Amino acid sequence: MPTDVRCLVETDESSAVVRLTGVLDRAGLDAVRDALLARLWQRPGAAIVDLSGVRIADPAARGLLDEVHRVAVDWPAADLLVCDPTGQPEGGAPVHRSLDAAQAALGDAPQAAVLAADLPPVVAAAREARALVTEGCARWGVPELAEPASIAVTEMVNNVVAHAGTPMTVRVAPRDSALHLAVRDHSARRPAYAGLAPVTSTGGRGLLLIDTVARRWGSTPLPDGKVVWCVLHAEDEATLRN
Numbered sequence: 001m002p003t004d005v006r007c008l009v010e011t012d013e014s015s016a017v018v019r020l021t022g023v024l025d026r027a028g029l030d031a032v033r034d035a036l037l038a039r040l041w042q043r044p045g046a047a048i049v050d051l052s053g054v055r056i057a058d059p060a061a062r063g064l065l066d067e068v069h070r071v072a073v074d075w076p077a078a079d080l081l082v083c084d085p086t087g088q089p090e091g092g093a094p095v096h097r098s099l100d101a102a103q104a105a106l107g108d109a110p111q112a113a114v115l116a117a118d119l120p121p122v123v124a125a126a127r128e129a130r131a132l133v134t135e136g137c138a139r140w141g142v143p144e145l146a147e148p149a150s151i152a153v154t155e156m157v158n159n160v161v162a163h164a165g166t167p168m169t170v171r172v173a174p175r176d177s178a179l180h181l182a183v184r185d186h187s188a189r190r191p192a193y194a195g196l197a198p199v200t201s202t203g204g205r206g207l208l209l210i211d212t213v214a215r216r217w218g219s220t221p222l223p224d225g226k227v228v229w230c231v232l233h234a235e236d237e238a239t240l241r242n
Contacts, residue, residue: 007054009035016106017083017099018047020054024061034223036068036080041184041227044171045112046079047072048102049093066092071220074229076173076180077114081105113140114173119157121165121185126157129170133181140174144237148213149179152230155209156183159228163189166225177234178215186225 007024009032018039024032040047049065056062065082069092072078080093087097096102115136119125130150137146153170160168164187171182191207210217210230217230 007032009039011035011039013043016043016046016048016103017050019050022053023055023057024064025057026060029061029064033064033068036065037071037220037227038222040068040072040075040078040080041222044077044114044116044173046081046106046109048081048083048099048106050083050099050102052083052085052099063092069093073175074180074216074218074231075220075227076171076182076229077112079109112173114171115139116169116171118167118169120167121161123158123161125161125168126154129153129157129183132170133172133179136172136174137179140179142174142177142179142234145179145232145234148237149181149232151213152210152217152232153181153183155207156181156228156230159183159191159207160185160187163187163191164225179232179234180229181232182227182229184222184225184227188221188225190219190221190226191228 007020007022007028010019010021018036069080072080081102082093082095083099083102084095085097087095096105115132117128117132119128130153133149133153134146137143137149157168157170160166160183164185166186169184173180213232214230215233215236220227
């Protein structure tokens with residue numbers, strides 16, 4: 001039975017720690033997921049979810065953190081660590097038994113590199129997004145990804161201009177040999193990919209182009225919009241060139 005006590009998500013803009021307090025049950029999953037995803041987007045870098053003050057009342061609730069972690073690792077400059085005194089890993093998000101241990105692990109990680117731009121929903125936004133991506137590829141030593149990343153970000157931005165019509169944020173960051181791109185808008189409309197478009201069609205190839213140049217891509221709903229993201233790998237581009 002759902003409990004009457006709700007799980008509170010406490011955030012502090014000056015800290016990477018997000019504290020869950022109260023009782024986390026099945027009824028509160030959506031609200032907690034939304035709050036964690038919104039926090040991860042608002043503050044680039046890793047977040048630590050502190051479970052020391054929450055009681056998890058449903059086994060499915062524990063899997064929520066692993067689900068959010070899977071989303072975070074595909075976003076630019078995002079990650080999720082868990083502080084759980086019981087130390088029960090679920091095979092997803094890294095788990096530490098104390099907040100000190102989680103913060104130490106966070107401190108040992110390299111500082112997340114990220115470039116971002118807030119853009120209006122106009123055609124010229126795609127040009128600014130391409131310039132941002134090209135700068136990042138040169139700065140982070142993956143110039144071979146500049147062209148495919150420019151293709152992907154152009155389609156992502158154009159999709160916002162054509163369908164969402166809201167201000168957007170473009171974010172790009174490296175991780176190992178991969179480049180992570182994301183465009184966040186304020187429309188709940190999700191992009192739909194229906195596979196290959198007929199050669200006679202006059203449009204609908206934007207998502208196909210992203211699917212072609214990126215190893216993986218997706219769309220994550222937020223309480224006030226969505227994040228469309230993709231991940232490109234330098235070794236994939238090298239294989240295509242050879």
